[in-house]
Amino acid sequence: MSEKNREGKRTARERLAEEREKQKSAEKRRRVLIVGASVVCVLGLAAVIGVVAANAGKDDGSESKGPVVVPSGANGKDGLAIPAGKESAKSTLTVWEDFRCPACKSFETAYRPVIHELVASGELKVEYHLATIIDGNMGGTGSRKAANAAACAQDTGKFTAYHDVLYDNQPAETDDAFAKDAKLFELAAKVDGLDTPAFRTCVEKGTHNSWVEKSAAAFRNGGFSGTPTVILNGTNIYADQSMTPAKLKQLVQRASKG
Template sequence: MDLGPGRRAAPPRFVLPGVSEKNREGKRTARERLAAEREKQRSAEKRRRLLIVGAAVVCVLALAAVIGVVAANMDKDKTDTAGPVTAPSGANGDDNLVIPAGEASARSTLTVWEDFRCPACKNFESAYRPTIHELTDSGQLKVDYRLVTLIDGNMGGSGSLRAANAAACAQDAGKFTAYHDVLFDNQPVETNDDYADNGKLIELAGKVDGLDTGAFRKCVEDGAHNSWVAQSNKAFQSSGFQGTPTVLLNGKNIYQDRTMTPAKLKQMVEEANKA
């Protein structure tokens, strides 16, 4: 094309067919991938926030449930030991806190502080019970049982209290010694508060002839001697003794003697009776 003197036409531009369309398509695809990735990240963040909120709600509800159970148990324990102190039949000693076994005329007295949830008490019973029964049956020894709820205080729960109440109910029926032995023979592990279940205590009464009666069941279920048990435990706390079992022969603490054995106990009782 002639543009006049001194002027030339610009050379024509050549564009490869399809290149522009491909560039535009590539840019559009990249934008779509970026948008999809951002949407994916937003969805993941939303799910994360929902999980955090959900977990927090679950923790709050669980904590509230635990607090509710603890509060209910505390209120129940307060109710269990409220009311007048009713000693079991035949109880004697200071404030009628002793359950006696054996002949009252026996010259030697063994005082035993025990907790029905206490493993060491079970060990004592397993080792010494035959000798104690032999000495009480022959009239050489009487035993003053004093009941404690030490494990309830240390581990939580109410099994010590309820088992002691049930034992006091058995004393009302004249079946204390037999039921006392059954409770130790069937003692749950220390961390299991199985004796907090009155149904379990009534079930074990079936192992003692004539104990599972309507009167016994009512006594157990009503916690008739709970306040008496609480007073007995209070006496132990003010006694200066450190743990259970605490065993005294004629007032002397003998179970802390590492050389003590059932045979030695029998010998000590016989010698004391001769003196």
């Protein structure tokens, strides 16, 4: 074989090898992007959410001047946590969320089944904290109104069910549908026994508005990067980009066994 032919074949082999390396690199980048996008969707790390949290002010510039009425059963510092699950559970999941936040809905969609399972088994308790960052950045009062309505549901022991219904029926981020009492009542009708005169009065009067604003202020002052912020036993699980519902379950069950 002539030197020229050998050189041609060598060059062809090199080109093929280079092309394979390019394909491998492209595939690796694609997988990283897919995983990264999944984590953003599931855990709410979208940059816009971080910006929203960083820039959030009070919801629509108005403040409730009434007394701070803590929802029935709320606990923690200043009574700002709405609990779910047995107090004896060895693991605590702290969730900061906004009912208008799309990333919060993504988290709910992915993690709700395992969270409910672990709460039902007595292995996990959840502390929900409500924020209003979307109101502050997109305009409107839907975050605050939905949070107040959820607090009203807590007064009758139906927070979790109504919480889930709100996320299942979350409007587009730019749609302030939750600002309308009629919408909140419509969704309350999906929870057995919730749509009562007492609940409607609580929603219409904004009984827990000042409490919601106090919770929102605690979020703004807490140094959090966005919603949802999800903390398991003191550790922000955002730090672990490999977090999945299965891994969360494993961590909780491991802690439960001691």
